[in-house]
Amino acid sequence: MDNTLVPEVLQMIGEVIPEGVSIAISDGAQYVYYQPSSSIDLKISPGDRVRVGSATYKALKVKEKVASQVESRVFGVPYYGVSVPVIRQGQVETCITAIYSLQMMPAVVSRPNPAFLVGRDENGWLPISMQDILYVSSNDGRTMLHTAAGSFANKYSLSELAHILPCDQFVRCHRSYFVNVQAIRFIHPHFHSTFLLELKDKQKTRVPVSQSYAGSFRQFLGF
Template sequence: MTQFITKSMFDAIGELFSDEASIAVSNTEEYIYYRPSKRIDLRIKKGDPVKEGTITYKALTGKQKISEFIDRDLFGVPYYGMAVPLIQEGKIKGCVSAIFPTLATGKSVVTVKHDDGWVPVPFSEVMYLEASDRKTHVVTQKLTGTHKYTLNEFDFLLPKEYFVRCHRSYIVNVNFIREIFPDLHSTLVLIMKNEAKITVSQTYASYFRKLLDF
């Protein structure tokens, strides 16, 4: 593949995720391509060495896909990254990394827009999140507000111990599920503690069952 075609391909991939994820491509030693997103920019330049501790470094040395949070020590901002090594004829030749923004290290609240102001809500009080009308609605037992992050971004940011993606439009806090029923069309239906009914789609059903062990 020519250098022109390769760059064009990376640009096209970057354009698909330009609002959410930065894209970095490296060989085994240095970055050969970088496209920042509107949400996060690590200011990587072509020719910069791959630093130890980065998501790219971990994928290259671990020789497998890596997904995890990286703290602010390396680039000055924390981020959530996913990296996949590029393998040719059994040998690692480089890596492609997607870099997502994250809440500041140590934060345990989400600040939602409510009425004419903003309300900090602890993660533990969030019942579920719903993507609707081009907004992310954060629902608690006391209030419902909106947030600028997409549901995909929240999927990376929220604690994995009790937040589960169950539908392309929903993430639920399992501590607020009252009952789970089978459904012929959606596979499962969740009854939340506020009486809301949330669908578990077929795409997420087996993953959901596995996480909740039933």
């Protein structure tokens, strides 16, 4: 994209994007402009290549608008990105991404807000209230909802559940786990700046917080 158009584009974006949202503009391969906000800063610099897994990358790949929650492994902090590619004659000319902090998500995007998830065991299906879910795990492509009454299979992947679970109640703490923060009894320090979460069930189940998610986990809980 012609960089002389950036101020004009940003002026138009500023009229529809709320304060506290960062803006990134890519020419398809690399970022040509980045405007951080007070709410979230991905530390992007003009000339940086578009990172695999980012909202911009996803939009460039499918050549259409993408709204996606992005894990902390991509930029070091999780965020919600809305990316819109500008396509001319079948080719992406530029891509504009609005970057929201997860705390801003409920106010700026429409997302599912179910009161329960459906779990399955050998007897059939069971609606499970969100507050009854202690944690969610994934192993070999199988997602499990863990409650005080038992564990139940669920059809969604963890990536899909990232858009469904209440973001003020569940936090990603590991590539294989989401935890209900209301179910945490105690946070134990572990090696290499990681943690073990002791839950409130009778078994005092322990769920790991990996190094990749430790920073965003601490930010979410404020310690």
